[in-house]
Every structure is written in C-alpha cells, then in structure tokens.
Amino acid sequence: MTAKKRISKKELLKLERSAVREERKQQGALDGRFREKVEKSKKAWTRKNKHKGNGP
Numbered sequence: 001m002t003a004k005k006r007i008s009k010k011e012l013l014k015l016e017r018s019a020v021r022e023e024r025k026q027q028g029a030l031d032g033r034f035r036e037k038v039e040k041s042k043k044a045w046t047r048k049n050k051h052k053g054n055g056p
Helices: 009-027
Strands: none
Touching: none
C-alpha cells in the first residue's frame, strides 16, 4: 500500500488559480476584450523629440 502524497501549498495555489481561470474563460473574460492597464514607469528616462513636428 502506498502512502498518500500531501499537496504542497504551491500546488494548491496552482489548482486554485487554474480553477479561477477556467471560470473566467466560461464567462468570456479572457477572450481579448478585457486588457490589463499598463502604466509607464516614471523612473524610466525618455529622450525628448528634437523637432516638434517630426515626433512619432
């Protein structure tokens, strides 16, 4: 007889996350309509445009 394997905390979180993801898929939340908002880092330095009219 083999001993039962205990589920680690990491594996338990994985199972929970996958269940939530499946539920959201069923609701249609992950079909591309909902995008996460990405904020630009305020720490990153960006070069200013040399000429006002030629900027991207």
